Amino acid sequence: MKLHPLTCGWLTGPREGFLAGETGRLRVPVLAWLVEHPKGTLLFDAGMHPAVADDPAARLGWLADVFQAEFGRHESVGARLRALGVDPGRVDWLVNSHLHFDHAGGNAEIPNARLVVQRREWEAGGDPDLARRNGFDRKDYDLGHELRLVDGEHDVFGDGRVVCFPTHGHTPGHQSLRVRLDSGELVLASDACYLRRTLDELHLPGVVYDREAMLASLRRLRALREAGATIFFGHDPEQWATLPPVVGD
Secondary structure (H helix, E strand, C coil): CEEEEEEEEEEEEEHHHCCCCCCCEEEEEEEEEEEEECCEEEEECCCCCCHHHHCHHHHHCCHHHHCEEECCHHHCHHHHHHHCCCCHHHCCEEECCCCCHHHHHHHHHCCCCEEEEEHHHHHHHHCHHHHHHHCCCHHHHCCCCEEEEECCCEECCCCCCEEEEECCCCCCCCEEEEEEECCEEEEEEECCCCCHHHHHHCCCCCCCCCHHHHHHHHHHHHHHHHCCCEEEECCCHHHHCCCCCCEEC
């Protein structure tokens, strides 16, 4: 198997949003991952919608006042896949860790994949009050994909090598992805853990849907790290700068 880390633009926002109590602003990468498995291709998260490159305010609304987007059309997930020789229309599985604009906004570019989301996340995304509370926008994710709504762990290819698992707290039904290579286990944490500091210090963001659930998810990630897994954080610019173009066996 191979994993391709994809940089799909950058966002600059309040440090308080990443690390509660801190001041100033932090510039972070927007991430997606292509997983090549013998039984098919999987995209974990999809970055931002291409329209953000043209008019952030029109696409993001009030969120454009919070985050400054550095994002060109050539950085959309579709463009990144095509640069690898992968047709976005032929990706088999699309896994959204959660439904925020910088993780599900690019779903429109992956039109034919089966979409895997935790059921409780999808239900929150369909509830107007919860969607508003969590900053969800249905035009990012409710696009008619064939849905695979899951409750808890889900083995995507049926061989234990690519497994979604719940890491609730950042949002109602956030999930992360475990990938088992011959060389060891990797965990794509997404926003269950923004930064290395988040995990090392259990330093939560300033805005959290469920504080206790997020702490429990961080402790689970800590246990996986202690057991030997490599954790890839959701928006850590320092870690991202060290990644090779391909991770795999």
